[in-house]
Amino acid sequence: MIELDRVSVVVPGIRRDDPGKVLLHGITLELSERRIAVVGANGSGKSTLLRLLNGLRQPTAGTVRVDGHDTVTAGKQVRGIVGFVFTDPLSQLLMSTPVEDIELSLRATVRGRAKRLERARQLLDERDLGHVAHQSIYDLSGGERQLVALTSVLAVEPRIIVADEPTTLLDLRNRAQLERVFEGLPQQVVFSTHDMGFARTAERVIVVDGGRIVADDEPGPAIDHYVRLMA
């Protein structure tokens, strides 16, 4: 369970008389559904909201708790529970090849380099990525990169996955493939997207506009509200 209690995020201004910019205004939410989509225009606060959920961004006011752990005071525990998938997998992949990147993730949980490498290869095989295990991450297709990034996150078995527009940079085929992978995950998944088809696969859709939650409902009514808002 993720709980946000009157959370605001403010970016301070550069000058003394500049009050700064409010990115999120006093948001209170309880996120318990298995699939939750967050939709909104560019700059609406979607990414800020998602980044709060694993402590990448800290609230200026209010609290964010994941399974009772405060994201500010218990960041380590929170990041053990919440895995984060970035829009651009190249931002997320830290090693030169997929197998090495997953091995890096496994350093937290698996003892012994040989065991970690074996497990990394196994995880890549499970996603039909065994053939790219030793390729440069720069030589992979966009879809392969995003799948490797997701595999790296899943390697440490988080209970919750937060994904910030994971399909935005993908073509239609890779997008469909990744959506199928997300559908099959046993974890709770909170994702942001501009793809209304993908948003409709969620049980709950939250619409963000100007740093505020303007709709929070089942996919049908929430997406209708968003479409009217953008018209």
Added chain:
Amino acid sequence: MNVHASLLGLYQPQDGWLFRLGTGWKYLLLLAVTLPALFWWQWWLTLGSIALVLALLRSSGIPVTRALNVGSMLWILLAVLVGYQLLTFRFEQAITSPGNVLLAVLASRLLTLTTSTPDLLDALTVGLRPLRWVRVDPNQVALAVAIMVRSIPYLMGSLADAREAARARGREGSVVGLLIPAIVGAVAYAQTTGEALHARGLVERSADSADAGSRVRVRR
């Protein structure tokens, strides 16, 4: 984006003897083949050392063409160095100066082409253990080095992108037009890399030093 031209190359598992040699020995080998040429600065020693490194790589199944595939940027830099030395009539230095740069890069490839990043990380962590005495976490330093190696092709790609963008805007000769976007891109890249480290819990993790492969425990 021309991001594939990697200065240090990419490890691909093979059966050659260098692949089986311990990482510490490879570090020593790297120093042994580079230091004499850098110390004595003789053209014949530089050329001989380059030939030796290529032969060592070849004996482990890495062909000369792959060993010399260090990216066009380095070859351009070497050509500039040769040209400058020839123009100033320093013929011997036209070999030693770029030759020693090439030797250092090729020698580093003895390590990077034949050693996986996890092996490098563990070896570095062990080698950097004394840093704990000055309260520096060797795991974090080793991780920083590994990320630096991974970042080189990205940064070279950023430069190539900036060059193409400058060409598209008709500002091909502008150094500022080339460097500013590349620097801004590098800063943004550093920021996203930091976020990724944070999001994946790698910063806290290396402070815990839970890795058994390195057999290092770091005090908090």
